[in-house]
Amino acid sequence: MPMRTRRTRGARLPYGTLVAAATAALLATLVTPAGARPEPSPVSSASSVRESRPVHSYADAVRESVWVDTGLDGDGDGRADRVAVDIVRPREPAAAGRKIPVIMDASPYYACCGRGNEGQKKTYDADGDPVGFPLFYDNFFVPRGYAYAAVDLAGTSRSDGCDDVGGRSDVQSAKAVVDWLGGRARGYTSRTGDTRARATTWSTGNVGMIGKSWDGTVANGVAATGVEGLKTIVPIGAISSWYDYFHSQGAPLYDANPSWLSDYVNSPEARARCGAVQDRITAGTPYSGDLTPAWTERDHVRDAGKVRASVFVVHGQQDLNVRANQFGRWWDALAAHGVERKIWLSQTGHVDPFDFRRAEWVRTLHRWFDHHLLGYENGIDREPVADIERAPDHWTTDRHWPPRTTATTTLRPAPGAPAGPGVLGRAPAAPGSTATFTDDPGLGELDWAARIDGATPEKAGFVTRPLSRDLRISGSSKVTLTATPSTTTAHLSAVLVDLGPDTIRDYGAAGEGITTLTDRTCWGASAPGDSACFKETEARTADVGFTVVSRGWADLGTWADPREERPLTPGRAYTMTLDLASTDHVVPAGHRLALIVGGTDKDLLDPPSTTPTLVLDLARTRAELPLVGGAAAFARATSGPHPAVPAPSVVPSPLGAEPPVGVTGPRLPGSGAAR
Numbered sequence: 001m002p003m004r005t006r007r008t009r010g011a012r013l014p015y016g017t018l019v020a021a022a023t024a025a026l027l028a029t030l031v032t033p034a035g036a037r038p039e040p041s042p043v044s045s046a047s048s049v050r051e052s053r054p055v056h057s058y059a060d061a062v063r064e065s066v067w068v069d070t071g072l073d074g075d076g077d078g079r080a081d082r083v084a085v086d087i088v089r090p091r092e093p094a095a096a097g098r099k100i101p102v103i104m105d106a107s108p109y110y111a112c113c114g115r116g117n118e119g120q121k122k123t124y125d126a127d128g129d130p131v132g133f134p135l136f137y138d139n140f141f142v143p144r145g146y147a148y149a150a151v152d153l154a155g156t157s158r159s160d161g162c163d164d165v166g167g168r169s170d171v172q173s174a175k176a177v178v179d180w181l182g183g184r185a186r187g188y189t190s191r192t193g194d195t196r197a198r199a200t201t202w203s204t205g206n207v208g209m210i211g212k213s214w215d216g217t218v219a220n221g222v223a224a225t226g227v228e229g230l231k232t233i234v235p236i237g238a239i240s241s242w243y244d245y246f247h248s249q250g251a252p253l254y255d256a257n258p259s260w261l262s263d264y265v266n267s268p269e270a271r272a273r274c275g276a277v278q279d280r281i282t283a284g285t286p287y288s289g290d291l292t293p294a295w296t297e298r299d300h301v302r303d304a305g306k307v308r309a310s311v312f313v314v315h316g317q318q319d320l321n322v323r324a325n326q327f328g329r330w331w332d333a334l335a336a337h338g339v340e341r342k343i344w345l346s347q348t349g350h351v352d353p354f355d356f357r358r359a360e361w362v363r364t365l366h367r368w369f370d371h372h373l374l375g376y377e378n379g380i381d382r383e384p385v386a387d388i389e390r391a392p393d394h395w396t397t398d399r400h401w402p403p404r405t406t407a408t409t410t411l412r413p414a415p416g417a418p419a420g421p422g423v424l425g426r427a428p429a430a431p432g433s434t435a436t437f438t439d440d441p442g443l444g445e446l447d448w449a450a451r452i453d454g455a456t457p458e459k460a461g462f463v464t465r466p467l468s469r470d471l472r473i474s475g476s477s478k479v480t481l482t483a484t485p486s487t488t489t490a491h492l493s494a495v496l497v498d499l500g501p502d503t504i505r506d507y508g509a510a511g512e513g514i515t516t517l518t519d520r521t522c523w524g525a526s527a528p529g530d531s532a533c534f535k536e537t538e539a540r541t542a543d544v545g546f547t548v549v550s551r552g553w554a555d556l557g558t559w560a561d562p563r564e565e566r567p568l569t570p571g572r573a574y575t576m577t578l579d580l581a582s583t584d585h586v587v588p589a590g591h592r593l594a595l596i597v598g599g600t601d602k603d604l605l606d607p608p609s610t611t612p613t614l615v616l617d618l619a620r621t622r623a624e625l626p627l628v629g630g631a632a633a634f635a636r637a638t639s640g641p642h643p644a645v646p647a648p649s650v651v652p653s654p655l656g657a658e659p660p661v662g663v664t665g666p667r668l669p670g671s672g673a674a675r
Helices: 016-029 091-095 137-145 167-179 215-224 243-248 258-263 266-272 277-283 293-297 301-306 325-336 357-371 444-452 630-637
Strands: 061-069 084-090 098-105 131-132 147-152 205-210 229-238 310-316 341-346 387-389 392-398 407-413 422-425 434-437 458-462 470-476 476-483 491-505 512-524 534-537 541-555 574-579 583-587 592-598 611-616 622-628
Touching: 016 470, 016 630, 061 131, 061 167, 061 392, 084 091, 084 131, 084 137, 084 167, 098 137, 098 167, 098 215, 098 357, 147 301, 167 205, 167 215, 205 215, 205 357, 215 229, 229 357, 258 277, 258 434, 277 293, 293 611, 301 325, 310 325, 310 357, 325 434, 387 491, 387 583, 392 422, 407 458, 407 630, 422 592, 434 458, 434 592, 444 491, 444 541, 444 592, 444 611, 470 630, 476 491, 476 592, 491 583, 541 583
Parallel strands: 098 147, 098 205, 205 229, 229 310, 310 341, 341 387, 422 458
Antiparallel strands: 061 084, 084 147, 387 392, 407 422, 407 622, 434 611, 458 592, 470 583, 470 622, 476 574, 476 611, 476 622, 491 541, 491 592, 512 534
């Protein structure tokens, strides 16, 4: 149910504040849909922790549009591009001469596709003034003394220029607005006029950026510029490297070129003028997977050292759109530079936390913004860094992530029984030991895992004995292998699988782990044309016989140089390391842990131009896993008696041998359960 806000213990609120809060509550009830549950009034509750309160009128808030000069001319029309910024802010602080911070969501989706689980778009009145803002941020935070700014990226909706899919224009579109809010850039009251709009009369210049998918990616990019005034970002299911969205170590994923995305989100006017930009994107981001300057420009991880904002990462561990390697590399790079961080990891696919943990999300986000934008000492910076979903709607916390007892532990594959899988353990295989598989583009990780206990030609699988105690993987794994191909091209996949029955969020179904209900709850104040009430959700679960824990893919042709694919020599052995996506997963006692190596991972990885057979040299193959407790934990888990686990009586994957519906590409970075 909605969060219950609390009053400071022993404090007396001024009469005017009480009246304003009561008025706002009344206005909210006037526009709340029948049957929806409104947010409780905060006036009668109590708390010893300082927090912002809904004391300002949302109905009377200032709603305005500003066009900010980006300093770029992406569409080549001879004048600087201006991006549209729709703003809603409380009227009372400015009238009293008090400045306020800004929460900002910069997006390409406000006109083309919509935001959130209900696909909301921005709406305007007959004069072009903003009326409806997607999502709950404006409804909840504006009454609490924040401004909210929704920015149309260049080329989209009412903005000039051309969208360049994560490049300089995308980032500058939002950075320029941060600068304008701090008085360092020019804004105008219209798209083409000369009348200046100034934010410094009402803005403190403190900005927090938030957004899911592409929106969160822009937040990452702006933070990586080190721009002044950006105090925090909250990237949700966001990209940190566009190369790693379209490729994995040289191997193409989905439709591996971003130019079609530019065409998809550009406004009709921009499509007519932005052909040259799309041609440049296509030329600079080759399908071959070679690393180019265009990809480097779109890699925010390399600039993690410039980040001055705190970062609150949220990601679905089964997100097969913006995959988990995107948050993993970003998190590790930020840690290396001492950036303040917090993280939530869910069992969902590409889903917003508002739709999988709503009440706790609103409460936590409220405290996060209060601390970083208003400077309130509410203790959130002293709480556990990580929240991890272990089972549907069951969460645990960690003071540090990964836990400080995590240590890289080397596991090695070895031959097993002739008709069964190989063995995964600490002992190396005998020299000369091999395993052979032939790439089958019609099969993927779900098929491999379902057939793990048989010697099938499309994969090489290796399993531990049933565990005697729980074993936790926390962080990023690597698999180094030596493979001899039979053809001049080869793609490789490596996956870690928890073999054993479980009930998980059904990330492979529509909704990617949630079901949308008809009931609504309200989060903030409503006004005509902008309701604070949203459809509730619940976990959609599946009983499975195994769970894919982590994945990695690579083009063997990049074995020598990750920047360039090279033809392979059939019959020659090549050694390379595959980077697997970050995860935090507990393999329960009684289950087995599997390492599977294959070729094309159906619907996740495009096949190579040939159909190779590959021979793995097991003596020169190893997996390096971040295990909590390290090698000692693995030794304890693989010795002694183990509990009996019943054989699963259900289909052993979310959709059996079929791919999850959310996987088949090409897809938008913002598609899935909710853009």
